[in-house]
Amino acid sequence: MTGCIAIEAGSLSKKYGERTVVSVDTLSIPEGEVLAILGPNGAGKTTLFRLLALLERPDTGWIKYSGAAVNVHDLAARRRTAAVFQRPLLFQGTVEENVGFGLRFRRLPRKEARIKVHATLELMGVSSLAGADMRTLSGGEMQRVALARALVLEPEILFLDEPTSNLDVHVRRRFREDLRRVVDSLAATVIIITHEHSEALTLARRVAVIQEGSVVQIGTPEEVFTHPHNAFVADFTGAETIWRGSVTSNEEGLCKVRTQAGLLVEAVADLPRGDIVTVAIRPEDVALAPLVTAGEAPTSVRNRWDGIVDSATQAGALVRVAIRLDCDPGTEICYGGEGEVISLITRASAEELAIVPGARVTASVKATAIHILAG
Numbered sequence: 001m002t003g004c005i006a007i008e009a010g011s012l013s014k015k016y017g018e019r020t021v022v023s024v025d026t027l028s029i030p031e032g033e034v035l036a037i038l039g040p041n042g043a044g045k046t047t048l049f050r051l052l053a054l055l056e057r058p059d060t061g062w063i064k065y066s067g068a069a070v071n072v073h074d075l076a077a078r079r080r081t082a083a084v085f086q087r088p089l090l091f092q093g094t095v096e097e098n099v100g101f102g103l104r105f106r107r108l109p110r111k112e113a114r115i116k117v118h119a120t121l122e123l124m125g126v127s128s129l130a131g132a133d134m135r136t137l138s139g140g141e142m143q144r145v146a147l148a149r150a151l152v153l154e155p156e157i158l159f160l161d162e163p164t165s166n167l168d169v170h171v172r173r174r175f176r177e178d179l180r181r182v183v184d185s186l187a188a189t190v191i192i193i194t195h196e197h198s199e200a201l202t203l204a205r206r207v208a209v210i211q212e213g214s215v216v217q218i219g220t221p222e223e224v225f226t227h228p229h230n231a232f233v234a235d236f237t238g239a240e241t242i243w244r245g246s247v248t249s250n251e252e253g254l255c256k257v258r259t260q261a262g263l264l265v266e267a268v269a270d271l272p273r274g275d276i277v278t279v280a281i282r283p284e285d286v287a288l289a290p291l292v293t294a295g296e297a298p299t300s301v302r303n304r305w306d307g308i309v310d311s312a313t314q315a316g317a318l319v320r321v322a323i324r325l326d327c328d329p330g331t332e333i334c335y336g337g338e339g340e341v342i343s344l345i346t347r348a349s350a351e352e353l354a355i356v357p358g359a360r361v362t363a364s365v366k367a368t369a370i371h372i373l374a375g
Contacts, residue, residue: 005067006031006157006189007052012061014047014213021047022058022213031066034183034190036204036221040236041195044213046161049193053159054078065157079106082155086162088146095121095137096130099149106153120152123182140171144178151182160192164199176202197238201225209233230373234280239371240342241281247271247372255372261339262328266302267370278373283320285369286343288353288361301364305341309359312350319350323363341365 007029014022021044029035039045050056052063057072064070070077082102090098096117103113121127124144129137137145143163150158163179164172180202183190192203200207201221208218209232217229228234235242245259255269257277265279291306307325314320321343324333333339341363345355353361 004031005029006033006065007191008064008067009052010062012048012051012063013059014044014051014056015059020213022051024048024061024213024215027052027208027215029189029191031189032187034192034203034205036192036194036200036207037210038194038197038200038207038224038236039210043195043210045193045195045210047213048210049159049161049191052191053081053083053157055083080155081157081159082150082153083159084143084146084150084161084163086165088142090134090142090146090149092134094130095126095132095134095145098134098145099152101149102153116152117148120148123151123185124148125178138171139167140175143167143175147179147182151186155188158186158188158190160190162193162195164196165194179203197225209236211236228280228371228373231278231280234278234371234373238282239280240283240336241279241286241340242336243279243281243338245277245279247273247275247277249273254367257372259327259338261325261331261333263305263325263339265370265372266367267372268368269372271372271374275374280371280373281341281365282369283342283344285365286341287364288321288323288343288345288349288355289364290353291360291362302367303365303370305363307341307361307363309355309357309361310340311357312355314347315344317347318344319347319355320344321350321355323361325363 005028009024009027012024037045051058054070054072062069065077100113100117121130124147126141126144164176167175183203194200204221207221207224208215209224211232217224217233225237228237231242243259245257247255248258249256250273253268253270255267255271257265257279305325307323310322310324312319312321322335323341325339325341327339331339336342343363
């Protein structure tokens with residue numbers, strides 16, 4: 001089994017001064033996997049990247065490539081990898097000279113090197129720029145050249161550190177799609193460092209969420225984004241409503257929770273009565289409707305809370321609506337917290353429902369869409 005693992009790490013730690021930046025007990029990345037290490041700024045992602053790429057020495061712990069121990073002095077191991085950084089490390093000269101730079105150190109015959117360089121430029125869609133001066137390129141073109149310079153080495157392991165963070169929005173979208181195509185075509189193991197959900201969802205087959213230097217959850221994007229292990233992961237991956245409460249009953253896998261604001265919540269979970277829990281709700285799972293009037297049949301949705309629209313903010317083609325719910329008197333209402341729920345709906349729905357501040361609505365969420373997290 002060991003031969004099928006590209007990178008292993010254990011008891012890995014790194015401190016800067018008194019601050020522990022990385023503390024990873026175990027990490028295992030199979031060969032050919034595309035893993036996104038996802039976390040907010042300052043979580044330790046880039047430091048972990050530098051440790052795994054053998055660019056920096058850990059204070060404690062070990063790293064193995066394909067079962068063999070490696071370290072920063074292992075030049076043979078480092079030649080099996082390539083890295084692309086947030087800001088492209090390119091020098092003056094032509095695009096072709098930059099992409100072929102690493103091949104010169106490998107003493108590849110000039111003709112063979114030129115064939116490889118042009119094939120890689122073609123792959124990245126910048127073959128027409130082969131003779132261009134680097135100083136004339138746009139940010140997106142420079143990032144493509146940086147990636148081409150890494151790919152031309154045919155690395156076993158490719159490290160990408162926030163590859164789209166310095167690009168304009170429209171350039172980023174196109175580059176990310178091209179990057180997905182290239183990554184899918186590679187036989188290499190790819191580790192992507194990012195703080196953007198969309199990047200992880202688009203590119204990765206597995207996602208590792210890092211918090212204060214530690215990996216707190218790892219799994220497929222669907223597992224991580226739809227079944228977060230704790231409140232941090234839920235919040236970071238897009239659950240914009242976070243409540244605290246306690247379990248009042250659990251019957252046949254259906255938990256009932258009373259929140260601190262006095263709201264009643266039903267969700268599919270298996271936690272004992274009396275447990276203190278966190279309730280996490282993604283905004284796209286919150287449906288809005290006019291208040292049910294007397295005589296109207298209620299829907300089958302178990303979670304229904306009445307409230308008043310506090311704000312409605314444009315979010316591209318969608319509208320983010322904050323609803324202040326009818327809850328216990330004295331509740332200190334806060335955005336996305338106790339006594340309030342956030343919904344993300346289409347502009348057409350907002351217009352049809354006349355969603356404006358002060359409007360009365362009913363917010364509803366299916367029991368299967370609510371995440372109940374222990375602790």
